Amino acid sequence: MSSSSKPPFILIDGSSYLFRAFHGMPPLTNSKGQDTGAIYGVINMLKSLLKQYHPTHIGVVFDAKGKTFRDDIYPEYKANRPPMPDELRTQIAPLHEIIKAMGLPLIIEDGVEADDVIGTLARQASEAGIDTLISTGDKDMAQLVNQHVTLINTMNNQLMDIQGVRDKFGIPPELVIDFLALKGDKVDNIPGVPGVGDKSAQGLLNGIGSIDEIYKQLDKIAELDFRGAKSLAKKMAEYEEQARLSYQLATIDVNLQLNYSPETLVPEAADTARLADLYSEYEFKRWYTEVTSNQTAVDAEPDSTTNEDVTASELASDDITVDYTTIFDEATFEQWFKDIQAAELTAFDTETTSLDYMQAELVGLSFSIEAGKAAYIPVAHDYPDAPEQLSRDWVLAQLKPWLEDPTQLKVGQHLKYDKNVLANYDIHLDGIAFDTMLESYVLNSTGSRHDMDTLAQNYLNHRTVHYEEIAGKGAKQLTFNQIDLETAAFYAAEDADITLRLHQVLWPKLEANEGLKKVLLELEVPLASILSRMEQQGVLIDSQRLLQQSQQLATRIIELEKEVHELAGEAFNLGSTKQLQHILFEKMELPVVKKTPKGAPSTSEEVLQELALDYELPQKIMEYRGLTKLKNTYTDKLPKMINHRTGRVHTSYHQAVTATGRLSSTDPNLQNIPIRNEEGRRVRKAFVAREGYQIVAADYSQIELRIMAHLSGDKGLLDAFSSGKDIHRATAAEVFGVTEDEVTDNQRRSAKAINFGLIYGMSAFGLAKQLHVSRSEAQEYMDLYFKRYPGVLDYMDSTREFAKANGYVETVFGRRLYLPDIKASNGARRKGAERAAINAPMQGTAADIIKMAMLRVNDWLQQANNDDVAMIMQVHDELVFEIKHANIDAHIATITELMEQAATLSVPLKVEAGKGENWEEAH
Known part of the structure; x- marks a missing residue:
């Protein structure tokens, strides 16, 4: 946009907002079971945008019902899209009501899409020299960008100007229509030219020009320098009509006849009485409080959390002025360290080179003891021309006593990771008092994700700097040590600052509920340190045994594929859903058990299981899928995961993933190794004990x-x-x-x-x-x-x-x-929530009990200073140990007793324990 100080004319793609909110928000309902998640998400995004820009002119544009001129041109237009779910459809009318009550111009034009209305208004504004901001998630809108028109993404707040279009698409805005026409669009079912993708479309447009220019100079295509250019002219000629049709479909109409203009789209005063009624009906409690307290709808703080009891004062933390320091010298370090040592609680975070805690190298450390104030100590940024930094060895030597002091209280976001990283430097992090990830999880496990970026947005109305914004994406993503220090220092200091601020919001909520407080402080926080030790301990893997099993599985998979083809009467790709649908439901005419959202017969595991009861072909396909997954996930992969330094495999346990409190694990996922078939049990045989030790598995019976x-x-x-x-x-x-x-x-x-x-x-x-x-x-x-x-x-x-x-x-x-669907209007979702309501207390209590058992066993190991026993895995209702042969039976008896006494119920807890040279033998 130009540097005009006048607030921009804002056009909001309401339909884009609607679908993004519906798919991006948890399925919220009010006490009557009415779906409200999409309403909540759209209004929230609107409030956030209004607060940021305070526009003098604005339009909120939605698609109209029914067909448009594009459907007349091409009946298959958008045919791939599934019908709108009822739980979204019912939210549209009340959403429109709220927008109108907010005083915002609501625009719906019959026979055209919202894109065309926005395009026409943006053209009119550009011709009048008015800067326009289009808020959308639709990539097609990039064709509208010019010196006066900029896009803003609805989800991440990123702006896209002319250069932004070039960066994203590799072409200028004036060629975006041609780009879309050439490559097509599966979402809108725009056919494009078969075989033309991003690279070839960019090559054609940058090498020759628009579609018109390309069709005038087809002979030049072979001279272009991109893969497939030599043979592309023939295909372009063959599909010229389709390319021209696609161009029409992708073109936003900027010449509609509208009975309003940018100058007339002015927000009016909000109808606060109507808003109060609507907010009350749909149970947006804080927004209701705002309008009944005489705050204007436009100026009110956006409600960016699914927890309706968050107060406006909490969200106001986004207005804190930050003061971040980068520490390069010993004098500044000493001053900060003195303040840290005197603090009641310090937020602490590490920056590293990897998410793999066994491989990660420390790049820097950040601290915060006061909201808005933080410091970053870089110790290993090593890009060319990086400034001189304090030595990592020196910094860690100074910090080690504080880091290991249990009386120096610390709060972090997922501190288990930081504890593991510091263990690589012989530092045993102690004094972990709180963890904001765990605070959020205990407060409401299903309310949102529990990563810092999400929590900051939800609880502080603060958008943090995201890692991908400073490091890039994919294969070219930089590691933290490669990021320039000015950028990295702000990112790192913000992590510590936001962690402290999140704790200041989350902890009072937990402290007010004795049950939740105990779950956090007496279960989840101390468990993180135990899991850290288990992760560092790792488990020994017999890679030779797995290699042999992989070879045997490969042979059996080939046999199964042949058997499936014989039963089907033809060869086909077992990995292709479309081909499998054809074989099962068209050729073999098997009954259709379930359909996908798009109406096609489902080939899911559940469907195949049911069909396998009566038919041999799906039974063989299930066996093929199971063995292929086992081979790819475990027998091939596990040997590659052995750490070169320890010779063992180190999983990562996750405390804040499942709704019920059960642990999950990744790399490898220990929870998903099948135990009901021989091949799965053979994988467990590869989990072995070191020499002089045995594996012991202790399992709660029918818990x-x-x-x-x-x-x-x-x-x-x-x-x-x-x-x-x-x-x-x-x-x-x-x-x-x-x-x-x-x-x-x-x-x-x-x-x-x-x-x-x-x-x-x-x-x-x-x-x-x-x-x-x-x-x-x-x-x-x-x-x-x-x-x-x-x-x-x-x-x-x-x-x-x-x-x-x-x-x-x-x-x-x-x-x-929490069960957000317990009053859902959708019957299937409501029934699912009712089933969960019955099972969740049992699963959750079982999860709590095994965590209590881990704490008791750990206390025994610590008090006895027992190096003969190592707790190495937790899987479902089972704890797995590596125990020295001497006194193994006595240790088993102690472990069994500790687990059975972990909790007191109306019936006795029973633990069955076994031992063996490997996990399967012990089980």
Whole structure:
């Protein structure tokens, strides 16, 4: 844009906002079950933009219902797009109402798209010399950019001017239509020219010119310097009509006849009474407070969090003036260090060369002890002409006593990573009092992601500098040591500052709830240090065994592919969904179990499982998929993950991912190694102990069923577990009306399916499929079960009601599990939330118990200073150890006792432990 001081004319692509908000926000609902997430997201983005620019002229433009002139030109236009979901459609009318009540001009023109209205108004404004800002996420709008027209991305606030278009597309704005016409657009179903992609389109346009110029000089294409140029002229000639059609479809009409102009689109005073009614109806509590407190809708702070109880004063932290220092000399270091040592709490962060904690090298450290004030100490920026920095060895030597001091309290964002990095320098980070990632997770595990950028936006209304903005993307992304110091220092200092500010917002919320406070301070924060030690310990892998298994799997995969082709009667690509759909549902005419959102027959794992019950082909395809995944994910990959320094594999445990509190892991994912088939169990055999040690696996037995007995208080279940009965045999006896001695293996299997099915909220239909019986028979089993165990049915009913009334359920130990879909108007989402409401307290309590067990076992190891035992893995309800042969049985007995005493329920916890040379033997 020009340097005019006059606020710009802003055109907002409301339809782009709408879809981005719908797909980018969690599926929020109000207490009546009305969907509100898209409304919330759009209004939030509008408020943010208005606050930033305070425009004197503005238009919010939406697509109209029905067809446009492009559909007349090309009936297949946008045919690939799925129909609008009902849960989005129902939000459009109230969203329009709120926008109008805010006093903003709302524009909808029949027969044309929002793009054409925006294009026409932008042309009119340009001709009048008015600077225009178009807020959109639509790349097609780049064709409108000129000296007076700039785009701003709705999601990341990035501006795109003429140079920005060149940087993104490799061509100037005036050739964007030609670019889109040549390469086509799958989203809008613009056909383009087959075989022409980004590179060849850029090559044609920069080498020759527009489409018109290209078709005048087809013979010049072969002279151009890009891959495939020599043979492209023939294809261009063959598809000229399609290219010309695509040009028409991609062209935004800038010459509409409108009965308004940029000069007439002026915001009016907000109708605060109407806004108050709308905000009240859709339960946007803080916005309601704003308008009823006589704040204007345009000037009010944007609400950028899914937690409606965040106050305006918290969001005002975005207005803090920052004071960031880069420390280059010992005198400045000493002054800052003195302040840090005297502080009650210090926010601390490291900057490194890698996300892999075993490979990462320390580049710098940042600190903050006061909101808005932070310091960065660079120690290893090594790009050409980098300024002189303090020595890493010197800085770490000075900081080591403070870093290791448990009385010097620290807060960080995902401090487990920093602890691991410092361990590489023989520094054992202690004094971890808080972690903002864990604070957010404990407060609401499903409310949002828990990374710093998201939390800063949600809780502080602050957009942080994102790493990709300073380091680039993909293969050319710089590591932190390669980034110029001025840019890097601000980024690093901001991390520490924002961490402190986030803690100041999050901690009071947790402190106000005793249950959540205990989950954070007594479970999650101390667990992070234990997980750090487990990660650093790693696990030994027998790479030779895995290599042999990979070779055997490769042979079997080839055999399976051949068997599948024989059954199908032709060769096809098993990795192609389209070809698989053709074989299964067109050629073989198998029943269509489920459809994709676009209406095609689904080939998902769930569908193949159901078809495999009756047909051999899907059964073979499932086996092929399973073995291919096993080979690619584990037998091929694990040997490559062995750390050259330790000779072991080091996973990463994640505390803030699952909704229920269970841990997850990556690189490798230990939770997903299959154990129900021989090939998966063979992978576990490759997890071995070092010489003189054995692997010990200690597993909670039927822990979720025991938790169900505790939560429901059902007398029958409590008696069965307390007397040590086989719970599945006891259930079978109750349901089938026989004595326990008379229970058949088949009846026990059915009872097991009922027991586990119910805790996962399985319906009679689902149980019928699992047991291969009729739906009525499955319903009869369930009715008998609830008759024998009435406390279970009471628990399920009361839990559903509690979830609907409160929007969450709780574990035995106070962890909250929010259910945003519990009142959703969409029946499938609501039913899913109801099933989760029943299961989440059991899964969450099981997660809490195994974490408590890890803490107890760790305390024993620390107190006994026991180097003979190492806790090396946590998988589902199991802890895995590497234990020296001497006294192994005594250690197993101690571990079993500690785990069984980790928590007190109405029924005893039972742990089964085994030992062996590898994980599978121990299991």
